[in-house]
Amino acid sequence: MKICVLPGDGIGPEIMAEAVRVLRALDLKFEMEEALLGGSAVDATGNPYPEATSKLAREADAVLLGAVGGPKWDGLPREQRPERGLLGIRKELGLFANLRPAILYPELANASSLKPEIVAGLDILIVRELTGDIYFGQPRGIEMREVNGKGERYGFNTMHYTESEIRRIGRVAFEAARKRDKRLCSVDKMNVLETTQLWRDVMSELAAEYPDVELSHMLVDNAAMQLVRAPKQFDVMVTGNMFGDILSDEASMLTGSIGMLPSASLDENNKGLYEPSHGSAPDIAGKGVANPLATILSAAMMLRYTFAQEEAAQRVEGAVKKVLAQGFRTGDIFEPGTKKVGTREMGDAVLAAL
């Protein structure tokens, strides 16, 4: 079981250290090798996704990633930005299916942004398409254009999907819904965007193959509103790259914090990249206070999806449940009456629970 470990930038190395300790504590034999991605890679090589990282990632069975980016690199030309490294590895490895489960642990009901009665028992799976959409559309750029007889800067991106790209992410979502509560909500903006009209058409066509799954469609603005009005109406949500990015951050707050939201990004064969849904959190980087649980839960998803080690995955998830029940909280999920701990102490608590 070969894992390519990419700590990344900001809080990345801090949260990754805890996830690696948890993996090492299991009675499983992993081969873990570290490489550079993002800003740290730019600093060392000038490239956010160096060839050595690409090689290691391609040879590994799974990739575990912290987070990339930060203000230090914001002024760089686009192709050298840390985020390009992340998009590059997702694209190169064909990781089109991004699973982002938003699960509320009962102990965090009061940490949720919503009232406990609205979120109690919340368990949503957001299935986000990850290698298409406006993120990867050509042409894109910022250039001078002639507007009303004078030069102006003009910024442009292109939103696009092919029907096969929509169908393959649709299948992942229908299959996931089939194993859960059999309800799938496809989120689009078909009232305005042709790309998402095609999205809706293809999802509707696919529904014929999954008669046991109830498919509904929702416009993305309404979906954003419904997520905070009555989130438990959703079981599985499937959407494009950009809407999924936004809706998953929104959904994270229903579970208490973005520091609780793991993710799996899978190819056709369940080779995967596993990372928390949050970023490098420059505002708290280096302080030892970041919540490592999203990364630890991402490692559990890796055990489940890539390595088919369901028992080990459940052990890790069980340990996370236990530390929450014991009252350990990082600052983002802290409430009076619980024990405030830092990143390392949270990792210690998970190890003790294991």
Ligand SMILES: NC(=O)c1ccc[n+]([C@@H]2O[C@H](COP(=O)([O-])OP(=O)(O)OC[C@H]3O[C@@H](n4cnc5c(N)ncnc54)[C@H](O)[C@@H]3O)[C@@H](O)[C@H]2O)c1
């Ligand atoms: N997958 C990734 O690598 C990824 C994802 C999102 C953003 N980013 C990058 O990260 C940088 C910062 O982005 P941002 O500030 O918009 O989003 P962010 O997710 O890094 O931070 C948003 C807020 O959430 C908090 N937060 C995030 N993770 C936390 C954790 N584990 N524990 C406690 N609090 C946490 C941060 O302190 C901050 O207040 C940018 O460069 C962005 O491009 C990377």
Ligand SMILES: CC(C)[C@H](C(=O)O)[C@@H](O)C(=O)O
């Ligand atoms: C950093 C950025 C490229 C990334 C995305 O937009 O996909 C992040 O926000 C995420 O959610 O993983």
Ligand SMILES: [Mg+2]
């Ligand atoms: Mg995001």
